Amino acid sequence: MTATLVEAPATDAAPAAATPVPVARAYRFELVKQFSPWRTRLLILACWIGPALFVLAVSKQSNLPSDTLFGRWMHATGWAGPLMLLGFCGTWGLPLLTSLVAGDVFAAEDRLGTWRHLLVAVRSHRRIFAAKALASLTVILLLVAGLVASGIAGALIAVGNKPLIGIDGHTLAPGDAAGKVLLAWACALAPTLALAAIGLLGSVALGRSPMGLLLPVVVGLTMQSAQMLPLPVPVRLALPGYAFIAWNGLFAEPQQLSPLLIGVAVSLAWAIVATALAYLLFLRRDFTNLTNDGAGRKALTLGALPLAGVLAASIAIIAVSSGATGSGIDQDKVQRSLATAFGHLYRLQEQQLHRPAVTEAQLRTTASCAKSEGLTAQEGPGNDWRCTVTWHIPGVAITGQAIYQLDVTANGRYIADGDGPKEVNGYFLVQTPDGTAPNPLWQFDGNVDLLPSH
Template sequence: MTHTATGRDTATGHNAVAVATHTAGHHERARRPGTLTVLRWEVAKLAAQARARYLLLGCLIVPPVIVAVFTGQQPPSDTIYGRHIHESGLADALLILAFAHQWLLPLLASLVAGDIFANEDGHGTWKTILTRSASRGQIFAAKTLTAAGFNLLALLVLAASTIAGSLLIVGTQPLPGLSGQLIPAGTALPLVAAAWATAIAPLLGFTALALLLSVLSRNPTAGVAAPVVLGFAMQLLSTLGGLDLARRLLLTTGFEAWHGLFTQQRFTGPIVQAGAVAAGWAVVCLLIGYLALRRRDVIGG
């Protein structure tokens, strides 16, 4: 009888341990935040940064100021749509787009993305993040979505402010096309909006590049500055002769894809190609960045 009771007690003890272990595991899974929760943390952190708010404010205020300055200046005839800035407000919107792709859009893409991972290294906050039971994959996805979402919002604000400010200050006159044709304002306005939309793909490509450099450099300054420098290098490379294939694979080439929308016979091949190139850059950069973050020791940071 004693032996039987002891065996029963032992079995009961094992069952209790199993139940306790299962319950603990269940509670652990219940406490583990989802990716959306981690995303909300990242969005809240970004929204609390004065830099992000000032950047959006600059995208809203600066374009109309530039257009107003253009109205009192000699037209820059050596720049695409430069000689038409006094003829149509839509020409001003396209001139600013052409100017923005040279340095502003790569900078815009990297200001948040180039800092979002390296900032954790700089402040030594990786331990705090990882003790929230969030996986590195969740953190990487949340930071990537936060940076991409912010950059898209900034581009939207910049485009809307530029187009609206140009129309209000200069006017809604017909837009001269790149083939010499005159495009009615009602037709030209959607085309100008579409031209700004073509910047989405290369902007996201530069965002992915900045995220990668943020992970690898662990330095906010390098993460922000390096994509801009690489953007300049791509533009210089694209001016060299005999490198047509290489030029097509550059992210900066996608910023010029909108030109085909304003010719007599419109063509969208460069826009499709730019989207494919940007997607390739984004996939490669994000994959390398994720693997680098997953494999390296961040606990010591």
């Protein structure tokens, strides 16, 4: 018995090329991976429930967080709660969320050793990066939406939909306050995206190293700490974290929009550059070497140096375009800001006392301020500003005067502490026909626009 070799028929057809998985399918797969860990589910639950409980608890306390912007108004309106929450999240909450989500999206594959399986399944480095970046962005937006919705709901339930007192003392109607609160949170998304992009960069460049996970937190806290230093205005505005505090300009009249727009633009520039750097590092990574879990030393040249270049370019552009120099805080700005805030709040006090309404034109409020009793340069931050506010009451020949001690921070925010007379600003309560009420002139917040006025 003989065996016969049967030759297969010849064919000119080439084997079919492997087709990469569509981005949409890879994105859905990455979303499933993002929501699978208990950590992500716990974060979502905390962001959608925690702020409401926190605001409800703070609103019921007798001692309010008066050192936090809008914290002193939490008994007066429900719109103060989400703004107080935004101030806290800009310093701690949002950098931490970006670290836990974006800072771990690539490093998780290194820890689990699943890069080869993922590359075989998707067959495209570019699509893997796009899917992971989009999935991280989706989770971050969901977490931020939970913070906003929960904070607003809890504050409105606790206090109600009432008018909000702005940063300079003017009153915002509930509808106007609602729109500006949402806009303030929307503006805070820009520095959040910048930190998320830095998280992607750290996750790609540093691999399994814990520093990649902590990078957004470290950068965020460093930028917020820098805002407390006496930096020149162009340097301050060129840091992407400035947008976390520049939103308070929305609640002034007129609105201080220029610093906010600069902060948002700088943050978006950082987000774009950091994402591009992460993308380039990811494409250049060697996945065939199992011991290589990141870019290592390349992170210094391909990551940190370009971002330093963005910072230097931002400083130069802001300095030339705005003409800002020094601290941006001078005697004239402090006096104008204090006089404006006092005029607004004096009218509010008159309403509490059921006195005839007066206009700010009738009050003709002015302020005279001196730093360190005039012994030093009359500019810059410090708690040694002492001011005398003067106003005129219609129909009364006597001119009113009130004393204030000002603590002006390096970022332009100040707290004005009343120092008499007692009937005006020397006591935290005021006697009204309806009983005692918080005295709006006793202690209040204000803000100095750091950019030159044109």
